[in-house]
Amino acid sequence: MQKLVPGQKIKLSEVTSSNRIDIDVQVQGSSREYDISCFLLNGQEKLPSDDHVVFYNQSKSPQGEVQLAHRDAYSAQFQLDLSRVGSGVQRLAFTCTIDDQHTFKDVKTGRVRVSSEGNVLLEFVFSGQQFSQEKAVILSEVYFKDVWRFGAIAQGFNGGLADLVKHYGGTVAKPSPAPTPAPAPQPAPPVQESKPAGSAEPAGSAGKVNLSKITLEKRGDSGKVNLRKDGRKQPIHINLNWEQHSKPSSSGLWGLLANQPAASSTADLDLGCMFEMQSGYRGVIQALGNSFGAKDTVPYIFLDKDDRSGQSQDGENLLVLRPDLIKRVVVFAYIYQGVSTFQDVGGRMKITDDQGNEIHLKLDQPDPSQKFCAICSIINSGDHIQVTKEELYFRGHQETDEHFGFGFRWQSGQKS
Incomplete structure (x- = not known):
């Protein structure tokens, strides 16, 4: 297992030949819950649509290239199949946000691990000493630059979730003033055909990201x-x-x-x-x-x-x-x-x-x-x-x- 420090980047091909990898994130601190998400971004590092966020309310990306396999209040595991990533996605950003009075300065310890077929390949460890008043943090990224690479980031935003989503070209959907019957659901944006990995996606195409909508799919959800x-x-x-x-x-x-x-x-x-x-x-x-x-x-x-x-x-x-x-x-x-x-x-x-x-x-x-x-x-x-x-x-x-x-x-x- 290779240990990384903030700012360090590495080609994934140096540690595995597989396109199937797992990203495991754990955070321990004073907050009662840490919301860990994956943002799928285009070549301009913007959200193509609100379907391109994998988190507790939306456990799967449009083409199944990212799936949330496990989540609790302090951890999350994402399963990645990089062979399924279409040309509209060039970067996968793994983030964490806090919605109570605490900040990342209160984090005792945290880590991001990259593994494949049960073997831990890379590990990036962080703590509250690296942060100040941040309430949203980009922990790490898997991104395409001639080959797939992994980067340890550890950079954040004091404004929390809203600033994070704004950074990626979206806005958090505002809650309705009062409960009203739902209109008929609109069809999802069409999934683009796979193109060469270097193709760019037009900027400014992200819509509102509705992080307040949950779909309970299975019994027990x-x-x-x-x-x-x-x-x-x-x-x-x-x-x-x-x-x-x-x-x-x-x-x-x-x-x-x-x-x-x-x-x-x-x-x-x-x-x-x-x-x-x-x-x-x-x-x-x-x-x-x-x-x-x-x-x-x-x-x-x-x-x-x-x-x-x-x-x-x-x-x-x-x-x-x-x-x-x-x-x-x-x-x-x-x-x-x-x-x-x-x-x-x-x-x-x-x-x-x-x-x-x-x-x-x-x-x-x-x-x-x-x-x-x-x-x-x-x-x-x-x-x-x-x-x-x-x-x-x-x-x-x-x-x-x-x-x-x-x-x-x-x-x-x-x-x-």
Whole structure:
């Protein structure tokens, strides 16, 4: 293993012939969390798009040349396949930022390691003695200059994340003033065909980098929302939407009867939740039984409407207005009528806090035999709430309750 010092650079071909390498970063210090990221940059050292950042909210680059294999509060491991890097990317910058009151001067020790096939090839060690008031630091780079090279950098910005992103030609997306239904997602920029590695990318093409958007892809993936301590309302907006189309569900004679309307297969999905407050009070919010909750009294959870037609463009919405008072919430959806299973509806959920941070998830692993889905759980962890993708399918309310252990008594019901 070869040890490097700040400013030192080396050709990767001097230590390995493989295009597959791992970058391991560890930081230990006074901060409760260090956010470690990889910025994929063009020939002018600018971001081609907001897809070209690999971090805790976006674990894979557009062509899979960089993947976040592991992350916790103090470390991250990135897997690189340099053979997949297209002409639009010339440099991979590995960075670290702090979002609390601490700076990199408070770092006790840190290191960056380069390894391949389990063998550590290079190591760069740093500490707070090399820094002052920096809150964002470029630790190291893998860059192309006739061949792929590695550089130990250790240079930072006092302004933190915003200055770092600005340095790379982007801006951090500002949070929305209030939670609003999401517009239809825009298609990602097209991936460029591979060109000779020396080709340059036009400067100034980076858009806003939305580091406040999390997508929970797999069961068990989670995100968090920080809680305020002043006892005021802090709306958490939960939006359920699905494919909104209708078609005749019958043909033949039924369709030929001129005076008979075609039966609609439009989905009637219902959003709801089971909740338990810190006080021990428990209940269910749902359209069934007209249990829409309350905005200004306990439980401070409110369901805005029952969209039976499937024609409401913003779907159904659940507001958790005092998340500091809850102990846990399980958000669910069930098919009341119109379609057979969740395979037919393309369900998707967006959770937005009052700062505009977003958590997205899709119901993309449906059980074709079940009509009831526990979508996510929300747990109060003291200073934040933890949102975890569940996407578990059950026969109905009672089976879901038995799984999560709320202990309700259930009886048959219908919507009025």
